[in-house]
Amino acid sequence: MTIPSVTAFDGCGASIVEPKPVRPAFLVFYLVLGIAFGFVLSRSEVISWFRIQEMFRFQSFRMYGIIGAAVVTAALSVAILKRTSLKSASGEPISIPRRPLGSGIRYALGGTIFGLGWALTGACPGPLFALIGNGVPVIVVAILAALLGTWTYAWARPHLPH
Amino acid sequence: MNALLYSDWPWYVAGPLIGLFVPALLLLGNKVFGISGNLSHLCAAIAPGKLEFFRYDWRKAGLWNLVFLLGVVLGGFIAFHGGPVQDIAISPNTHAALSRLGIHDFSGVAPHQLFNWHALLTLRGFILIVGGGFLVGFGTAYAAGCTSGHAISGLANFELPSLIAVFGFFAGGLAATWFILPLILGGL
Secondary structure (H helix, E strand, O other): OOOOEEOOOOOOOOOOEEOOOOOHHHHHHHHHHHHHHHHHHHHOOOOOHHHHHHHHOOOOOHHHHHHHHHHHHHHHHHHHHHHOOOEOOOOOEOOOOOOOOOOOHHHHHHHHHHHHHHHHHOOOHHHHHHHHOOOOOOHHHHHHHHHHHHHHHHHHHHHOOO | OHHHHHOOOOHHHHHHHHHOHHHHHHHHHOOOOOOOHHHHHHHHHHOOOOOHHHOOOHHHHHHHHHHHHHHHHHHHHHHHHHOOOOEOOOOHHHHHHHHHOOOOOOEEOOOOOOOOOHHHHOHHHHHHHHHHHHHHHHHHHHHOOOHHHHHHHHHHOOOHHHHHHHHHHHHHHHHHHHHHHHHHHOOO
16 A cells, blocks of 8 residues: 655645556546536526526526535435445545645635626636537637636736635 | 436536536546646746756656546537527526627527627727637646536545635636626727
8 A cells, every 4th residue: 555645736726646547448538527527507497697697696596506516416425435435446444635725815815706707707617618519609608718717827827815 | 318318407407417527537536526737737848948846757757647637628619519509598587687798699518609700809808708718728737727627526526725715716717707797888
C-alpha cells in the first residue's frame, strides 16, 4: 500500500488525493457516465436559462426539488459507502477528501462571483458543456470566457484573500 | 419508452438520478463528482503559463474528468437529436416577468434573442455570454467548486465550505437576476 500523494491541483475538490493514474480501460466508463450525465442534464432542463431564471425568482419548486433530491440521494449514498469498507472498481479504498475551511472567504466570495455568472449565462459548468449540443452553439464563447476566467483567477491568486 | 426518454423529466426523477453520479464515480474509481475542475485541467493542458495554480499533472489528476466532460457534450447532442426541447414549461409568473424585460421568444432552452452569434456584437450579449462565462470560470476556480462539486458532492459530504459556497451562489444569482439583468435587458 503506497501512501497517496497530494497533487497541487485545487480547482474543484481541493487537493485531490491521487494514489495512481486512471487505467486507460477505465476511461470508457467515465465517458459513458459523462454521456449519461449530459443526457440527464438535458432532459431535466437544468441546462435552461429559463429554468435558472425561474429558480432565482422563486417562481417554481422544480429546481429546488432537483438539487435537493440530488443532495439527499448523494448524501445517503455517501453515508452508506462510508459505513461499508467497499473498494472502488479500480481497487482503491473509497474516501472523500474534505476541503480546508481556512477563513472561508474564498468560498463566500468565489461562490458569489460564480453565482453572478450562473444567473447571467443561465448555466453552471456542466450545463455549459451540455448546451453545445442543445442548439446553443454560441455557448462555446461562454466556455472560452470561463477558461479565461479560471486563468485570470490563477494569475491573480497570490493577491486574493483566501 | 420513447416518451420516458425524451420528455422533460419531473424533479423527483431528475434529482435522484443526478445525485447517483456521486456514488457512481466513487465506486468506479474513488473520484469526487465535480465539473468545474475541468476548467483548471484545460488551462493546465493548454496554457499553464508559469502559474503555480496550473503546476500539476493534469493527466493524472483530471484526465478521467475531461473524458467525463466529453461525455457530457455528447450526452447533450444525443438528448437534442432524440427530441430537442421545444418550449420549456416555465411558470406563468416567470414568463410574465421575462416578457416585461423584453423577452418574447420562449422557444428552446435559452432565449434566442440573447444567445446567438450576432448578440456577441452587442453590449448586452457580450455581458451575458462573455461576462457571464468569465464570472463562472473565475468564481468556480476561486470557490474551488461549482454546483456539482459544492452544492451536490460537498453538501452530501456535510462540508461547511460547500454550504458557504452555496450561499454565495445564491447571493450572486439573486443579485444578477434582480438587479443586473433588468439593467442589461432594459430597452430590449
